Amino acid sequence: MADDVTGAEALVRAAAHSGAEVCFANPGTTEMPLVAALDRVPGVRAVLGLHENVCTGAADGYARITGTAALTLLHLGPGLANGLANLHNARRANTPVVNIVGDHTSWHLPYEAPLTSDIAALAATVGTVHTVTGRASIGEATRTAIDDAHRLLGVSTVIVPADHQQHRAPEQPAKPASAPSRAPVGGDTVKNAAARLRTAGSRGVLLLGGNALSREGQVAAGRIAAKTGLTLYSETFPARAERGGGLPAIDRLPYFPETAAAVLREAPAVVVAGAEDPVAYFGYEGVPSMLTRPGTLVRLARPHEDAEEALLELADLLGAVAPAGPGPAFEPPGPDEPLSGRTVGQVVASCLPEHAIVSVEGGTSGYPFYTASASSVGHTVLTNTGGAIGQGLPCALGAAIAAPDRPVVALQSDGSGLYTAQALWTMAREQTDVTVLVAANHTYQVLRTELSRHGNDDFGAQAAALTSLADPRVDWVALAGAFGVPAFRATCVAELRHTFTDAVTSGGPHLIEMAL
């Protein structure tokens, strides 16, 4: 039956009917009919962010856990622009995200009022764009955008002028968008990979990404490794990887291209399952962009394809039976040891609660944690896929909204954390079970490393200042308190172990500033 509803109500209805349950929002004047509709149409929960990059990063984190798109609600071009960095990360994570962006009333657009800008051009840099040109097409545009996001595993944007949101018209119940799905891998592709791995034997490499990093995918990969003796790698920055709980110990492909190339270039076959082709993160003089030797790359499954199923078939084809084990546990650090990347990684890995979700942003403690976490209890890791910093805290927030029954840990470097510290406020408001661990070295350490790589070991005064966060030192305990999150400081292994265990067992948001 066709109901008489506003365009905004038609949009929320179509979204709810297509399975959208959450909308991470920072609306403005041109989205007020949508704000009103979120109350009039049941089914979509609104979560306010104090900055749009919190909203888009949370939508990314949410969808990494649920597999289905959340909405964002953003105000015109500037609102979308503010959220683009984390949409870039979502694009690189192959995460479905659907942005709803208001625009000026359609007849007002030619007047170049102050907030007018090219919204479609901004949106096109991260995904598909659907501009609503009349009240009648709102429901269908919304359904198509969600369909795009689920089908292409990416970002889509609906631009809705305010007048079309306001007008009432009869609306048929929309056909729901399709559920997310991954394209199957053809049998010949699997057979070819099997033949290449048989020939390569123990010199083969299997590089996992996408849904190959599910529990089932990794078990299948472990069976293959046990059978042929090949080396397993995870992509360097997985969108989502299951980890620990008896899974095989799989290293991430090293970040720096020389090191990564060194482990790949001896392999006669590098089979890629669900990951992008292994290329250098940045281009450095004298280091090739492509990390494999010509003729050795074998694409089993692209990031949007069903790599997990392909690995299961591959393991069966190779006659692989038992998976490799997780490898030995590490020696835990002593209670009085100072905090460093290594000791932080080990404490967090050893104290992790069962089924935790860990959002990792930043290298200082991120890399050591990944190494140590192979022998942890079972958990899920989310990382910064696109390199646009300010992703870790919003992603943790979104994951916590997606899985309120699971503890969430954000292992966060300080420089990147300062980009979107506003996420702490929404964690407090929604009382999400997130424990934020800030590795506070008061430096953009990665940039100091890069300056040295560029041959600038003797920093000038300006280079030193541009890579230092020490003057003044940000007080993370005060910052968290300002946003309503209880916070503590830890200066040694024993203090971190104690405060971290307390935080994850007491529920609700907490922050621990780790003095490195």
Next chain:
Amino acid sequence: MADDVTGAEALVRAAAHSGAEVCFANPGTTEMPLVAALDRVPGVRAVLGLHENVCTGAADGYARITGTAALTLLHLGPGLANGLANLHNARRANTPVVNIVGDHTSWHLPYEAPLTSDIAALAATVGTVHTVTGRASIGEATRTAIDDAHRLLGVSTVIVPADHQQHRAPEQPAKPASAPSRAPVGGDTVKNAAARLRTAGSRGVLLLGGNALSREGQVAAGRIAAKTGLTLYSETFPARAERGGGLPAIDRLPYFPETAAAVLREAPAVVVAGAEDPVAYFGYEGVPSMLTRPGTLVRLARPHEDAEEALLELADLLGAVAPAGPGPAFEPPGPDEPLSGRTVGQVVASCLPEHAIVSVEGGTSGYPFYTASASSVGHTVLTNTGGAIGQGLPCALGAAIAAPDRPVVALQSDGSGLYTAQALWTMAREQTDVTVLVAANHTYQVLRTELSRHGNDDFGAQAAALTSLADPRVDWVALAGAFGVPAFRATCVAELRHTFTDAVTSGGPHLIEMAL
């Protein structure tokens, strides 16, 4: 003499030679040669921001005061995206800003590494774009970008792949870019405006923007008003307006279009000097976008033209002699009165230090302050021209870097202030003389007003939550402390008067949370 220098050094040289003295920076790996060059080539001071929107907003504020472009240094597409909102505001302020954005090493671009994105498409939404395609063209591209910014009074962006920054080559000293200038207004245009104003008499309106809001421009406008009896308005959101110190009391054109149209539609001639055409900020059903009646709009000077000079000529043509005075001072509020938009505006206006620069963002205390400030000591007002919120604190920072000898006051609403609170850290680091006054009503009040205008007086639970910042309340004193800025709380007129006077007389950054 041609020197052998890196591309990065050539860029900094060309910029310094064209008058750029400051670079608001948040660099990454692809900008490391530029960071090193900032130390090797003298003349450009680097100022670190913890988020790119701090850098771009500061560059806008800086150029509003100096009239010449500052540089920003931003990391790839995501870094530029993060700064786009305040570049949008700079575009609407007709401010010269030059962005330097690193890109991947040119031969690495085809590999779609994680941080690859369409930087040029993002940059084109706010201004002109210059992509460096080889080492040889770096100096010239930089000069042309600065020239663009000064000539068009707008934003320009130079995209520089990392390899071109690194390579050494002989470099001729670059020809400097032209200084900023405004196109002169033709004599016939001035004569036409004079004729229209003579006919309109006391029913005429003169709307000022751009450099018509200089001290000289306003004095000329005051002479015209005294002569013909017309009504003077400033544009609603001026980029920069001189104010107080005996200048005529000029109201801002009202924000809501019904009110603005009411004051314009009776005028037989609305002469616009340096402002955009008066159009509604947003389009509302039943309210025309154009606020003047057909045939009444007279364009004396466009925003990029020399409106000040045109007003001087116009005043002479009309035989105007003495300017109107500033009007009566207001009755100051009593010491025990609670803080409200009105009392805050009056206290700030009456305690303002001579020659202060006041960055105003947000309506709660912003509008009342403007009204009260007509009888203040002489000062300069900067407002949010483009409506992308998070502009006030970065703009105040940039103004303070531009004019270290002038006290700066940021009169800031809380919702918008939370977008770029990271600016506080740079204020502390650079020990800028900025006093931040936060009107803490813990609400997106403008959105509640807009919801009512859309006929939604009875907010649902989600609408109420999406417009409230009260749960939890942000503790601005703790937030400022976290970033190294001494902070206080004021709850009544006497406390505000006392803390504000202390802050502006003691130098360095301060923040006062005003409990509204």
